[in-house]
Amino acid sequence: MNKPALHTQAPDFTAPVIGGSYGDGDTVTLSQLKGQSVVLYFYPKDDTPGCTKQACALRDGWQRIAAKALVFGISTDSIKRHARFIEKYTLPFPLIADADQRIVNAYGVWVEKMLYGRKYMGTERSTYIIGPDGKIVAILEKVKPEKHLDAVLEALA
Numbered sequence: 001m002n003k004p005a006l007h008t009q010a011p012d013f014t015a016p017v018i019g020g021s022y023g024d025g026d027t028v029t030l031s032q033l034k035g036q037s038v039v040l041y042f043y044p045k046d047d048t049p050g051c052t053k054q055a056c057a058l059r060d061g062w063q064r065i066a067a068k069a070l071v072f073g074i075s076t077d078s079i080k081r082h083a084r085f086i087e088k089y090t091l092p093f094p095l096i097a098d099a100d101q102r103i104v105n106a107y108g109v110w111v112e113k114m115l116y117g118r119k120y121m122g123t124e125r126s127t128y129i130i131g132p133d134g135k136i137v138a139i140l141e142k143v144k145p146e147k148h149l150d151a152v153l154e155a156l157a
Contacts, residue, residue: 003108006139010040010130011106017072018079019086020094028072028096034134037069039152041127041143042109046077046085046095050125054145055091061149062092068156072096074103075123129155 004011010030017028030038041058043051058071065071071093077085082095096103104110109124127148129138138155140148 003139004106004128004136006136008136009134010038010128010136011103013103013106015074015103016079016097017094018082018097019091022094024079028094030130031134033070035132037132037137037156038130039065039069039071039127039156040074040107040130041071041148041152042074042104042107042123043125044123045075046081047088050145051075052089054125054143054148055085056089057146057149058093058152059089059091061153064153065149065156066092068153069129074098076101076104127152 012031014027014029017026043054045051055073058065073093074096076098078099079097082097086095098104101110104123107128109126110121111124112119113122125143127140127143128136131137140151140155143151
């Protein structure tokens with residue numbers, strides 16, 4: 001699937017979300033967030049080393065990023081797994097559950113990966129920054145977890 005391009009309208013979605021100001025049973029619709037900058041960071045799996053490092057860096061830099069944009073982590077994990085991840089690491093931002101892979105496919109981040117010679121499908125670590133008009137203003141692909149926060153802050157500057 002093709003990835004959306006810079007300066008184009010971000011693919012809209014409605015999906016289950018937990019954390020931040022969202023509770024059990026809530027959903028979020030991207031188009032309803034117009035008027036605000038939005039960071040959608042896609043990551044492979046809750047509570048794995050790289051994903052934990054990335055989420056905790058965002059948590060630790062929360063004061064610097066929260067004033068500039070809404071932040072949503074997106075993976076194919078369930079809401080229940082997201083809730084445990086948020087609680088375990090005291091994450092201040094919401095996580096979106098994309099169990100049916102509609103969002104990762106719409107953003108072109110559901111890709112073939114390889115680990116120890118075994119091919120499988122999974123989420124590419126990428127971030128889309130969406131401006132208040134709903135258009136994509138930055139795309140950060142194959143982001144290194146330890147450099148993610150600085151890259152996001154630079155893109156929002």
